[in-house]
Amino acid sequence: MTDATAAAALAPKKSIITVDDRTQKRNAAEKRFRAYGIAAIAAGMVFLVVLLGSILLNGVTAFQQTFIQVPVYLDPAKVDKEGNRDPEEMAKVSTFGYKPLLIEAMAELVTERGIETEIAPGDMDALFSSSAVAQLRDRVLANPDLVGETVSFNILAASRVDGYLKDRVSRDSVARDKNIDAGHLDIVDALRAEGDVVKRFNWDFILGSDASESRPEQAGMGVAMLGSFFMMLVVLGLSLPIGVAASIYLEEFAPQNRLTDVIEVNISNLAAVPSIVFGILGLAVFIQFMEFPQSAPLVGGLVLTLMTLPTIIISTRAALKSVPPSIRDAALGVGASKMQSVFHHVLPLAMPGILTGTIIGLAQALGETAPLLLIGMVGYIATNYPDGISSGFLDPNSAMPAQIYEWAKRADPAYYERAWGGIIILLVFLFAMNAIAILLRRKFERRW
Amino acid sequence: MYDRTFPENAVTAQDIKIEAKGVNVHYGDTHAIKDVSVDIQDKTVTAFIGPSGCGKSTFLRCFNRMNDTIDSARVTGDIRIDGEDIYDKRVDPVQLRAKVGMVFQKPNPFPKSIYDNVAYGPKIHGLAHTRADLDDIVEKALRRGAIWDEVKDRLQAPGTGLSGGQQQRLCIARAIATEPEVLLMDEPCSALDPIATGQVEELIDELRRDYSVVIVTHSMQQAARVSQKTAFFHLGNLVEYGDTDEIFTNPQDPKTESYITGRIG
Numbered sequence: 001m002t003d004a005t006a007a008a009a010l011a012p013k014k015s016i017i018t019v020d021d022r023t024q025k026r027n028a029a030e031k032r033f034r035a036y037g038i039a040a041i042a043a044g045m046v047f048l049v050v051l052l053g054s055i056l057l058n059g060v061t062a063f064q065q066t067f068i069q070v071p072v073y074l075d076p077a078k079v080d081k082e083g084n085r086d087p088e089e090m091a092k093v094s095t096f097g098y099k100p101l102l103i104e105a106m107a108e109l110v111t112e113r114g115i116e117t118e119i120a121p122g123d124m125d126a127l128f129s130s131s132a133v134a135q136l137r138d139r140v141l142a143n144p145d146l147v148g149e150t151v152s153f154n155i156l157a158a159s160r161v162d163g164y165l166k167d168r169v170s171r172d173s174v175a176r177d178k179n180i181d182a183g184h185l186d187i188v189d190a191l192r193a194e195g196d197v198v199k200r201f202n203w204d205f206i207l208g209s210d211a212s213e214s215r216p217e218q219a220g221m222g223v224a225m226l227g228s229f230f231m232m233l234v235v236l237g238l239s240l241p242i243g244v245a246a247s248i249y250l251e252e253f254a255p256q257n258r259l260t261d262v263i264e265v266n267i268s269n270l271a272a273v274p275s276i277v278f279g280i281l282g283l284a285v286f287i288q289f290m291e292f293p294q295s296a297p298l299v300g301g302l303v304l305t306l307m308t309l310p311t312i313i314i315s316t317r318a319a320l321k322s323v324p325p326s327i328r329d330a331a332l333g334v335g336a337s338k339m340q341s342v343f344h345h346v347l348p349l350a351m352p353g354i355l356t357g358t359i360i361g362l363a364q365a366l367g368e369t370a371p372l373l374l375i376g377m378v379g380y381i382a383t384n385y386p387d388g389i390s391s392g393f394l395d396p397n398s399a400m401p402a403q404i405y406e407w408a409k410r411a412d413p414a415y416y417e418r419a420w421g422g423i424i425i426l427l428v429f430l431f432a433m434n435a436i437a438i439l440l441r442r443k444f445e446r447r448w
Numbered sequence: 449m450y451d452r453t454f455p456e457n458a459v460t461a462q463d464i465k466i467e468a469k470g471v472n473v474h475y476g477d478t479h480a481i482k483d484v485s486v487d488i489q490d491k492t493v494t495a496f497i498g499p500s501g502c503g504k505s506t507f508l509r510c511f512n513r514m515n516d517t518i519d520s521a522r523v524t525g526d527i528r529i530d531g532e533d534i535y536d537k538r539v540d541p542v543q544l545r546a547k548v549g550m551v552f553q554k555p556n557p558f559p560k561s562i563y564d565n566v567a568y569g570p571k572i573h574g575l576a577h578t579r580a581d582l583d584d585i586v587e588k589a590l591r592r593g594a595i596w597d598e599v600k601d602r603l604q605a606p607g608t609g610l611s612g613g614q615q616q617r618l619c620i621a622r623a624i625a626t627e628p629e630v631l632l633m634d635e636p637c638s639a640l641d642p643i644a645t646g647q648v649e650e651l652i653d654e655l656r657r658d659y660s661v662v663i664v665t666h667s668m669q670q671a672a673r674v675s676q677k678t679a680f681f682h683l684g685n686l687v688e689y690g691d692t693d694e695i696f697t698n699p700q701d702p703k704t705e706s707y708i709t710g711r712i713g
Contacts, residue, residue: 333551334549337547
């Protein structure tokens, strides 16, 4: 007591109006630290904006496609030689029979608009996509009454024409291009002025199937989307029940011993295993050993389930852990069994966390590419949509990220745009899933 | 503080409800309860007092086998309720807990409606066959929990929205809704203000008519007010057990005396 008073008497009195050296240093350090934090966040935001900006800039054009409005005379002599409008007989005429119709129609349109060109009428096919012929044939076969009439069709323009309208193809690059001449571009310019060549929103990019390397204008995400959808069904159907059951057992019932510890550590480790390892495991186990069909969404789903399980287990256990132990005590205290206490009280409270974890896990699985490459889920599916539930699971298919990877690999620069567009579609799904996770969390969250 | 006693606070010789003999509890290597023997009388409030960490809560949790939920806890010795060994292999702890209700230190209503909080126990034990039965049981329990008048108009409101004291009385109502024979209370008032504490204490005295109540408390005043029998624990040992009046006015053991006069603990 006396020592303390003596020391206080010796120390000089300090004013709190002036800031002393120590405080000044402390304040400076604090300011520096805050500046670091703000700089870090700003850097993160810049990267995010650049990322999203470049994706949008590069990909948004994929959603628009160039079409040519052209009246086609469906010559009965060419498409229905027998003349009785029987679709079965008409089906014998292949696309080769229809191509001249379109070429003629194009040439006629060019003359009608008074466009002067050195392009021979026979070379007009460089203007439209080779898929346009097939589309024309499908239309006619679906509706034989059209034969003999002149029908106005909206046909898909060739990818070079599309690229010209999107500034991807220039007159310089056309000089080195075998597919199209500068003369074709003159025609396009003229037809565009007349309103015969237009850019429109392209549903086929979202709903259509993949196309061959030489016709990027026709390629779409639809089939890959279905592949991803069936895969996600498998992942959800397997990983949610298995993951939740495993977490409940580990968190609520398992005795605390070495075995449980080993399992816990290994689950955490599994979450950090590179996804390609799961891919090679799936290849060895599901395809080579169990002989499941290759490239099938079922196998893809199984592999992604393995990959998603640790994520779901870890988040579910965290959600269960966050339920206050007093709730368990309360349930046991009124004579509920362990299982009743878990299912009536703990699980409902942990639900928002479990759902969020599951959806985040699914979103991760949706964007995963590497394991799919190993099990061959990069199928080239040009026309065949899966025609039922079982073929959806078992037939070869692709998945959205694998499709994007495929497109990015292809040589034609038109596919570059499509890859970016595919990323936009994938991101829309991921954003939607995260939004659902947030909404579910809000809806099920209870306060106490 | 010692002078607030309840009118019927006189101890009469009664049947023994719980008989504990040579009870030992270990948590891993810690010896938490050392050879404790106590006879708890029926229709009596028995208070366990003692400094923090003396094992009184642990001992209380032996009576409804709540210690079973702690992996490292081991209970040995003999505890009988109405002459039946509750640690017998044939005893299902779930059935035991329906017979021995418990109220915890922190009010812990389920995050459900007031009605569902009380109805949960009777529902899982199949005490009600119709909705009207259940309504009856809930009303009775809430009346006995001395909270009916405050909540009768908002039975569907969440139980967690009540004040602390109301929550604790709701928890008591929830515990008695399953018609237990023994009610264990682990420091039921430690999270409550003096007014709520007074209400809960009155309720405890009320409950004595039908139940054997065992209460763990930090507050010696509370023990003196509500209990007829008091057991003093120190470092896992039962130091002294006897009539509350005796313990507080004429303690036999010097340790008891130091504790109730505030020198240790």
